[in-house]
Amino acid sequence: SAVISQKPSRDICQRGTSLTIQCQVDSQVTMMFWYRQQPGQSLTLIATANQGSEATYESGFVIDKFPISRPNLTFSTLTVSNMSPEDSSIYLCSVDQGIYGYTFGSGTRLTVV
């Protein structure tokens, strides 16, 4: 299955600033997914990123807050903009590996102070 490198693994940020999270996959994939896991909660899909098109956002998530780039078939970034303490979460990227299921990155643990 694919290997996903996600960075940074963790960060502590000041409110009002932005953080960009990177995901690099070792093989070409059509769709990449960005999830959020808030403390003590399950994973919630933020958006689906296809190469060459705008990301598709789930209800409750907007592009201005979570802009996503997908410049090629192996790489994507998620930016958390104008952060507040409520954005403190683990952010994960994922790819669909077909018959092998979905593979997840190791996550970015974000704390906003």
Add this chain to the structure above:
Amino acid sequence: AQSVSQHNHHVILSEAASLELGCNYSYGGTVNLFWYVQYPGQHLQLLLKYFSGDPLVKGIKGFEAEFIKSKFSFNLRKPSVQWSDTAEYFCAVNALNAGGTSYGKLTFGQGTILTVHP
């Protein structure tokens, strides 16, 4: 839209006890089903998956799950747990459209924390 419900938030067992974690989903069409595990401090790992065929699927580390379509359930089982099974377990569903193509995204249940005492 599909949703996933896991019955237990926290399960506490002693080693060698049997485990069953419940998972129900709501979606009227065809689904792919998954169980993921997250060990403390580690990332999500796939335990097992069901796409089609035999509704009883076996995964890694002695886990298995049974898909019961009539009950919209996909319960996870292990006959004898070990201390190393202490982790959080997530059930997830991927819905397919009428043509059998995935909508792409996974919908997760709330997660079940399993604590196994030695």
